[in-house]
Structures are given as structure tokens and as C-alpha cells.
Amino acid sequence: MMLRNVNACTASFLSQHIAETIAPNPDIPIIAIQEQLQRKYAINVSVLKSFRAKAMALNKLREDYVEQYGKLRDYVLELQRTNAETTVKLHVEIGANPSSPTRRFRRIYICFGALKKGFKACMIDLLGLDGCFMKGPFPGQILTAVGIDPNHGTYPVAYAIVEAETKSSWTWFLECLGDDLDLSRNSNFNFISDRQKGIVPAIASLFPCDEHRFCLRHIHENMKLSWKGKAFKDHLWKCATASNVPMFNKAMDDFKTFNDAAYKWLKEIPPQHWSRAHFTGRCHSDILLNNICEVFNRQLVNGRDKPIITALEHIRQYLMKKIVTVQRVISKCDGPLTPAATKLLSIIKTEAVQYTVLWNGRNKYEVNGPWQDQCVVDVEERSCSCRRWELIGMPCKHAVATIWFMALNGVDVGLPENWVHKCYWLDTWMNVYSFKMAPINGPTLWPKSNCPTTLTPPTHHVQVGRPKKKRKRTADELSQSIVKGSKISKVGTTVTCAKCHKKGHNSRTCKGI
Structure with a gap:
């Protein structure tokens, strides 16, 4: 079919039908509009006239913005x-x-x-x-x-x-x-x-x-303005994830030894705003x-x-x-628990197997394991000196080991799931x-x-210019972005061969099976 000439159509005709096209998606490209007009009405529209018609259509749509306030x-x-x-x-x-x-x-x-x-x-x-x-x-x-x-x-x-x-x-x-x-x-x-x-x-x-x-991500973004690198990020996370004050102080001392200037900058931010060691346990969440x-x-x-x-x-x-x-x-x-809580508790149980427990004859237990993290569990207060139980409302690995120890010694404590806070x-x-x-x-x-x-x-x-649709990225995000053009960058990743299952090459360059 021969395409009709666009001169046979008025600008109002174009704007009406383009308005129908762009109403669900105002950001549709001009080329896509041209193709739709050609398929639907057999009209060959130039790019310039498409822009004019789209501008008229957008003006009509903007009237709806004002009308909806009424x-x-x-x-x-x-x-x-x-x-x-x-x-x-x-x-x-x-x-x-x-x-x-x-x-x-x-x-x-x-x-x-x-x-x-x-x-x-x-x-x-x-x-x-x-x-x-x-x-x-x-x-x-x-x-x-x-x-x-x-x-x-x-x-x-x-x-x-x-x-x-x-x-x-x-x-x-x-x-x-x-x-x-x-x-x-x-x-x-x-x-x-x-x-x-x-x-x-x-x-x-x-x-x-x-x-x-x-x-913590925003704190790290601010830190990267002066101190970049994975080592700074690791030290920051070590300080933030410490669950009690002694662990926090040790992590901060390590950070001070690593870089005194960055340590002083971080110390200016009150730790009760960003460190688990200083969080209260009243919300049963330790998110950072x-x-x-x-x-x-x-x-x-x-x-x-x-x-x-x-x-x-x-x-x-x-x-x-x-x-x-x-x-x-x-x-x-x-x-008894939600899927996420069940998964977390199963990980805790796996770690708890490696701990030994000593009882003091009352309601406190000394728990020791292979990670040199000896702690005291108080089953009456439902607390542990590592503070994980207090922070998230779920028994930590020390507490789970204690519950198992109590069960083995004839105490009716039930399953560890029974000790999880009701919020889970x-x-x-x-x-x-x-x-x-x-x-x-x-x-x-x-x-x-x-x-x-x-x-x-x-x-x-x-404002002058085309309205921005995407979030502004920081300079560091742009330099380290995982997206390069239209493809995902594989910088920093190690490929695995599908044939020999060895790392460092793919199946196309594999020299042996």
C-alpha cells in the first residue's frame, strides 16, 4: 500500500492520534510514534512534523494535570x-x-x-x-x-x-x-x-x-569523597556490625591504626545512629x-x-x-516461623552445633566455641552478652546451644523456635x-x-532542557558502574568454563574437556 502524504492531514489530526499514543507513556520516542502512524493510518510523517504534533498532544495532556487538582x-x-x-x-x-x-x-x-x-x-x-x-x-x-x-x-x-x-x-x-x-x-x-x-x-x-x-550506605558515600577503596568500606562495616561495645571499640581501634584521619571523621558521627553495638533492642531489627x-x-x-x-x-x-x-x-x-525467619534460624543452628555449654547452677550459662567468642547466656532475661538475641529477638548461636544443653539435661524448653519473638x-x-x-x-x-x-x-x-528521568549518580558510581553502555560489565568477576568447570576462561576458549 502506498503511504498517504502527510500534507493531506492537519496538525490537529496528528496531535489527536499522537495524544492517544503517548497518553499511556509520555516518553515514547518519536521514531516509535512514526512507525505506529504508518502501520495504523498509512501516513508517512517527517520527524519535524512528528515533534510539532507531539508537542501539541503533550499540551492537551497537560490540561489533565491542572484539571485533576480540581x-x-x-x-x-x-x-x-x-x-x-x-x-x-x-x-x-x-x-x-x-x-x-x-x-x-x-x-x-x-x-x-x-x-x-x-x-x-x-x-x-x-x-x-x-x-x-x-x-x-x-x-x-x-x-x-x-x-x-x-x-x-x-x-x-x-x-x-x-x-x-x-x-x-x-x-x-x-x-x-x-x-x-x-x-x-x-x-x-x-x-x-x-x-x-x-x-x-x-x-x-x-x-x-x-x-x-x-x-550506612549514605555514610559510606560521604566517606568515599575523601577515602575510597574496599579497605575503608570493610573497616566501616566492621565497626557498624559489631553487636556489643567491646567489639565496637576494638574495631574502631583497628580503623584508627589503619587511617587516623578517616577514624576521626567517623568518630564525629554519634555511634548510636549507625552502630549495632549502640542500638536498643526495642524494635527487634538490626538493619543498617x-x-x-x-x-x-x-x-x-x-x-x-x-x-x-x-x-x-x-x-x-x-x-x-x-x-x-x-x-x-x-x-x-x-x-511456626515465617520463611525468612526459618532460614535465618537454620543458619544459627548450624553454627550452634560447634559450641560447648557450662551451667552455673542457676539461670546463666557459659558458652564457648571455635571462634574465641565466649559469651554468657541468661535464659531468664533472654539475653546474651553478644547482644544478638536482644537486638533481633531471635536466639543467637550461643542461646541455641544453651537451649539444646538444657533439653539434654531434662529441662522442658521445647524447640528453639519457641524462643523466637512473636514478630517472626x-x-x-x-x-x-x-x-x-x-x-x-x-x-x-x-x-x-x-x-x-x-x-x-x-x-x-x-527548567530549560529536557526533564531528567533517572536518579543522578555520584562520580564514584559512574566510574564503578556495572553497566557499560547497554551491557553489564564483567570487570572484577571470574568466569567459569561450562565444559571443564575451571575458572579463568569460557567454553569458547577452552582447550581441553
């Missing part, structure tokens, strides 16, 4: 109508004219009642805090609070769209979160985040008694990285450049699907995901808000 109050009413005990807080700019019929959008906070109840049922009082960029003509920041479920998976609790990641926005977000989770100034809670300038003072002012951990937020933020990538309601719906639908997906996994599990039990995991999020109707069935004012989008200055 429907935001109706969306809030629908969420609260369908999902009981859901908290939605909408914050607008304070204008100079109170009688104005419009109000400019500033922030929105959402915490579903099901997620609120599920997090409290987790019994792991720790939340990761992070922010990621919104895209589109009215960008801002998505603030997230993500917990840990009994299977060491992510459990998102609340999220918000704010104007920027500042002390003011984080304070507002944490105030809303504190109201939902019943947190006060005297509460004993745990947060983990990067050292973002807005989060640190916000937590310190609202929850001065809470434990605030700093993500804020990966729980990174995992959740990765799920939001495809919704961050959409209009505000579409973006919020992308998050809500993901959360609703996640609950169902995890529940399917739970239905296939058996055993399969029943707890089932209870967490028993709280379901209710689906909502489409926009035509939403209740209408009686508010006399109309919401308008926030002001935004459009």
Missing part, C-alpha cells in the same frame, strides 16, 4: 468513604485574599486504615523514611514511611506529596504520622533514614526519645541500610510523572495488589496481611465536595 477533594472523599479509619490530610497555601474562589495546593498526606492496623500488628517498631522526586509540569516530592513485615519484607505505611524535602515538610509529615501511630514525644520508636537535612531536626524536635538510625524505602520508591517510578490523582492511584493500586500477593505466599507456607511467627505474618484495602469507584461515581473553593496546582518554574 477533583482532588472528591478523590479524598471517596478514599475516606470506602476505606474506614483512613487518614487523608490536604494542605493548601495561605493566600493574601481570603475571599478568593481558589486555593493553591501545597501538600497531601495519606495513611490507609488497613495499613495502619497491619503495621501495628507487625510488632516491629521501625520505619524507614525517604523522599523521591515527582515529575511532570508540577513536580514536588513524595515522602514515604515504610516498615518491615515479619518475613523481612517491606510494609508501606504512609505517603505524602509535598512541595520540597525540607524541615517544614518533614515536620508536617511526621506530625501526621505520629497522630496515626499514636507516637508522642516520650515514645520509644525507631526510624532509619539518610542524613537529609530536613529529617534529622524534624525527628529530634518531635520525637526526642526515639532512636534515629542513619543509613534504608533499602526498605528504596524498594518501595522503585515501585513508584512509573507513576511519578503522572497527574496528581493518577500518581496517587498508582500508589494505592500497588499497595492493594501487594497485600493480595503476599497473602498468596502466606497460604503456601507452613511451620507465621501467625503474626498472617494477621498483618489480614487487613485489606477496599477498592474505589471511578471519578464519575465519586461524592462531590461541598467546599466552596477550587484547588489549583502549585506554581512551578519550568
Whole structure:
């Protein structure tokens, strides 16, 4: 079939059909648009005219960005109508004219009642805090609070769209979160985040008694600005993973011997923010990285450049699907503990076999093993001098050896699984995901808000150039990236031959079988 000339088509015709093409994916390349037009309408469109038509189509799509702010109050009413005990807080700019019929959008906070109840049922009082960029003509920041479920998976609790990641926005977000989770100034809670300038003072002012951990990856990124290399990273991790103060002090002394300047820099960061030896055991988790937020933020990538309601719906639908997906996994599990806890305890049992135990005649036991880590276990207090039992709520290798010793001597202690904290039990995991999020109707069935004012989008200055879609990488990440062009680099890896199973060459260069 001969292709019709593009001059026979008007720009409005092109823009209409290109709008249909790019609506699901605004970043579709021009070449792909040309091919689709040729296949569907037999039209040969030049690149220049495709750009013009795409620009007109994008302008039409941007009108939806503005329109959705006007429907935001109706969306809030629908969420609260369908999902009981859901908290939605909408914050607008304070204008100079109170009688104005419009109000400019500033922030929105959402915490579903099901997620609120599920997090409290987790019994792991720790939340990761992070922010990621919104895209589109009215960008801002998505603030997230993500917990840990009994299977060491992510459990998102609340999220918000704010104007920027500042002390003011984080304070507002944490105030809303504190109201939902019943947190006060005297509460004993745990947060983990990067050292973002807005989060640190916000937590310190609202929850001065809470434990605030700093993500070790961000500390390492800052360290790499002056001290690069695997040796520095290994020393940092050795200090951070030490589970008690004597081990921590020894690791710090080794670091000081290795490099005094780096030691002094690290010492300036209070160890209660980044070292397990100084963590309390009240949250039953010893995590050092804020990966729980990174995992959740990765799920939001495809919704961050959409209009505000579409973006919020992308998050809500993901959360609703996640609950169902995890529940399917739970239905296939058996055993007293969750799969992750079972795997961890099996590793601990393997190590515990090599330990010997001495009893003091009361409730304390001296445990010694091949790694020269003699410790004292107190079964009444459920503690060990290595502090691992206290930190994660699961018996350490010294404690498991003690439990076996007690069983061999006629004490009815049951299995080691019985000594694991309830936050790792399969029943707890089932209870967490028993709280379901209710689906909502489409926009035509939403209740209408009686508010006399109309919401308008926030002001935004459009930057010159093409909007960035990917996270900015540090110089060190770019130099050591595992991705080279379109392929994964194999620098630093050792290949194994598929024929002779020897290392150092592949099957194509193998000289013998």
C-alpha cells in the first residue's frame, strides 16, 4: 500500500492520534510514534512534523494535570468513604485574599486504615523514611514511611506529596504520622533514614526519645569523597556490625591504626545512629541500610510523572495488589516461623552445633566455641552478652546451644523456635496481611465536595532542557558502574568454563574437556 502524504492531514489530526499514543507513556520516542502512524493510518510523517504534533498532544495532556487538582477533594472523599479509619490530610497555601474562589495546593498526606492496623500488628517498631522526586509540569516530592513485615519484607505505611524535602515538610509529615501511630514525644520508636537535612531536626524536635538510625550506605558515600577503596568500606562495616561495645571499640581501634584521619571523621558521627553495638533492642531489627524505602520508591517510578490523582492511584493500586500477593505466599507456607525467619534460624543452628555449654547452677550459662567468642547466656532475661538475641529477638548461636544443653539435661524448653519473638511467627505474618484495602469507584461515581473553593496546582518554574528521568549518580558510581553502555560489565568477576568447570576462561576458549 502506498503511504498517504502527510500534507493531506492537519496538525490537529496528528496531535489527536499522537495524544492517544503517548497518553499511556509520555516518553515514547518519536521514531516509535512514526512507525505506529504508518502501520495504523498509512501516513508517512517527517520527524519535524512528528515533534510539532507531539508537542501539541503533550499540551492537551497537560490540561489533565491542572484539571485533576480540581477533583482532588472528591478523590479524598471517596478514599475516606470506602476505606474506614483512613487518614487523608490536604494542605493548601495561605493566600493574601481570603475571599478568593481558589486555593493553591501545597501538600497531601495519606495513611490507609488497613495499613495502619497491619503495621501495628507487625510488632516491629521501625520505619524507614525517604523522599523521591515527582515529575511532570508540577513536580514536588513524595515522602514515604515504610516498615518491615515479619518475613523481612517491606510494609508501606504512609505517603505524602509535598512541595520540597525540607524541615517544614518533614515536620508536617511526621506530625501526621505520629497522630496515626499514636507516637508522642516520650515514645520509644525507631526510624532509619539518610542524613537529609530536613529529617534529622524534624525527628529530634518531635520525637526526642526515639532512636534515629542513619543509613550506612549514605555514610559510606560521604566517606568515599575523601577515602575510597574496599579497605575503608570493610573497616566501616566492621565497626557498624559489631553487636556489643567491646567489639565496637576494638574495631574502631583497628580503623584508627589503619587511617587516623578517616577514624576521626567517623568518630564525629554519634555511634548510636549507625552502630549495632549502640542500638536498643526495642524494635527487634538490626538493619543498617534504608533499602526498605528504596524498594518501595522503585515501585513508584512509573507513576511519578503522572497527574496528581493518577500518581496517587498508582500508589494505592500497588499497595492493594501487594497485600493480595503476599497473602498468596502466606497460604503456601507452613511451620511456626515465617520463611525468612526459618532460614535465618537454620543458619544459627548450624553454627550452634560447634559450641560447648557450662551451667552455673542457676539461670546463666557459659558458652564457648571455635571462634574465641565466649559469651554468657541468661535464659531468664533472654539475653546474651553478644547482644544478638536482644537486638533481633531471635536466639543467637550461643542461646541455641544453651537451649539444646538444657533439653539434654531434662529441662522442658521445647524447640528453639519457641524462643523466637512473636514478630517472626507465621501467625503474626498472617494477621498483618489480614487487613485489606477496599477498592474505589471511578471519578464519575465519586461524592462531590461541598467546599466552596477550587484547588489549583502549585506554581512551578519550568527548567530549560529536557526533564531528567533517572536518579543522578555520584562520580564514584559512574566510574564503578556495572553497566557499560547497554551491557553489564564483567570487570572484577571470574568466569567459569561450562565444559571443564575451571575458572579463568569460557567454553569458547577452552582447550581441553
